[in-house]
Amino acid sequence: MNEYRFLDRIAGPADMKQLNDQDLIHLAKDVRDEVISAVSETGGHLGSSLGVVEITVALHAVFNTPLDKIVWDVGHQCYPHKILTGRRDRIRTLRQKNGLSGFTKRSESEFDPFGAAHSSTSISAALGFTVGRDMGQPVGDAIAVIGDGSISAGMAYEALNNAGSEGRRLFVILNDNEMSIAPPVGAMSSYLSGLYANEPLAKMKSLAEGFEAALPSPLRDGAKRARQLVTGLHGSGTLFEELGFEYVGPINGHDLNQLLPVMRAARARATGPVLIHACTVKGKGYAPAENSADKYHGVSKFDIATGAQAKSKPNAPSYTSVFGEALTDEATRDPRIVGVTAAMPSGTGLNIMAKKFPGRVFDVGIAEQHGVTFAAGMAASGLKPFCAIYSTFLQRGYDQVVHDVALQGLPVRFAIDRAGLVGADGATHAGAFDVAYLANLPGFTVMAAGDEAELVNMVATASAYDEGPISFRYPRGNGTGVTLPERGEILEIGKGRIITEGTEVAILSFGAHLSEAEQAVQQLEQQGVSVTLADARFAKPLDTDLIRQLAHNHEALITIEQGSVGGFGAMVLHHLAATGQLDRGLKIRTMTLPDAYIDQASPSDMYAAAGLTVQDIECTAINLLRPAHNVVKLSQA
DSSP states (O other): OOOOTTGGGOSSHHHHTTSOHHHHHHHHHHHHHHHHHHHHHHOBOHHHHHTTHHHHHHHHHHSOTTTSEEEESSSTTOHHHHIIIIIGGGGGGTTSTTSOOSSOOTTTOTTOOSOOSSSSOHHHHHHHHHHHHHTTOSOOOEEEEEETTGGGSHHHHHHHHHHHHHTOOEEEEEEEOSOSSSOOOSHHHHHHHHHHOSHHHHHOSOOOHHHHTTSOHHHHHHHHHHHHHHHSSTTOOOHHHHTTOEEEEEEETTOHHHHHHHHHHHHHHOSSEEEEEEEOOTTTTOHHHHTSTTTTSSBOSBOTTTOOBOOOOOSSOBHHHHHHHHHHHHHHHOTTEEEEESSOHHHHTHHHHHHHOGGGEEEOOSOHHHHHHHHHHHHHHTOEEEEEEEHHHHGGGHHHIIIIIITTTOOOEEEEESOBOOSTTGGGGOBOSHHHHHHTSTTOEEEEOSSHHHHHHHHHHHHHOOSSOEEEEOOSSBOOOOOOOSSOOOOOTTOOEEEEOOSSEEEEEESTTHHHHHHHHHHHHHTTOOEEEEEOOEEESOOHHHHHHHHHHOSEEEEEESSOTTSHHHHHHHHHHHTTTTTTOOEEEEEOOOSSOOOSSOHHHHHHHTTOSHHHHHHHHHHHHOGGGOOOOGGGO
16 A cells, blocks of 8 residues: 555544645545556546545545535545545455445445445435435435536436425535536536636636625626626526525636635535535546546556556457447448437447447437437337447336337337446446346347347347337457357347257257356266257247247256346246146256345356356256256355
């Protein structure tokens, strides 16, 4: 651990109360250096954390945590917070197995009052804490720290409206760095940019009407003029004031000489909701991050001197890039194909299509609900929308999937990236539930790619399918290295494929665990077990002919998926039970993710914890066929 003059004196926020303002400025430098040092060893969300160093120091210096509750929106910017709240000694375990989470987590520390990893939840949660306080619970002030990208989402607006209506004492820190994961889009981003686009406005230290009386006369007059620049109307309030908030700012979010007095004054005087608008730079204080297009939002291990990230040479292209290339190829032949992303163009691969067809890819910002219904409207118009959203984020638009897409039978194509377990981001980003929550919807076609060649086929299939909503899922990371087709094959809806044929046990795989199933087949055959391996391709509609063939011609049947209980395996069991095919004594097991959340680790470690390794598949088959052998699951032995 590096030695720092001021940080070494801090075991927790209480120790910060002994420091004067100049000491706190030096402490912020120590914290920034420690964040850079730690993330260079672990990887993680560097740019966002560097952008809030001074805000973090000011909050813990001014407020009385953990009685006062700081709620970090998304939570990926919480590394300085963790360092200052007794977790510095573990900061180099960040995002690793049995280490610190990359987000806030209630079970990790009393200083994390509310866990998060999805955006736009902080104001709602903070308002909940204020109600608890006002009803006698042991809660002090509540402070939501939210970025300009997150505050543009609908849930944040709903919370602002509710908080303003309630009129309770509440603090919202708007961390405005003009960059979420991708540059924010839409009217809100333009509005925020306009707040400080004028140079004189950016130089003022406090612009809120509630503080004007305390300013010297020249500054007081300047503050009034600045407020008129914000709104364009003499004497009118900002958007936030119209919602019932006292607006303070914009202020320099990296200048503790501004942050500290503004926060102290707000804490001393506030009687209702207050929004402090702090302008920051993502990646602040580390030149490679500041100068990078993505501000080092998410990085692997890197060299501090150069900023060069450690990159392993992949043996195969990523599933994300395969999707992007395949969709772009389809789009060259069909002008009706359009893409929709919710602030993740590069994360979903739609940036590839956007380079060739910029007018046909739409980034709606952090607004999955809007994105889904927007795609539904385009489908109703006759276009072919591909709505590319991570599995974990598609959950946020589920009502729209049900009501606006499925109920109307609209042919929206859902490209579901990050399906299955995703590694360092942990449970909050696991793509565990999409099969279960989509396959129960009438008229929905649900596919999963067994490898990257199958993904190309599924892009082509979805493009050609106009009879209703259709989805296909694929994992994070690189493919298996199979040869990709020059053009995708249009698959027959509801039909799987046989990979290898045997006689004793049948393995029916759905999705990207196909390669593990293939390895298990090889090991089983070495033990003299004859195995049929099939790739289901579809969870809905099920290939009932294939299932009947496997059930009738084998002693045992195993289903495998990278999804939760209640997904593909449950649908197979339901079909077998409903058609009486279990009556003949078929031995069957469903291998799914467990009914539990799995913390961050490498994907292989996470799947071992889930009981879905090659050895687990092998042992499940042996136990079914030869139970007297009492085979133990090797990955859990």
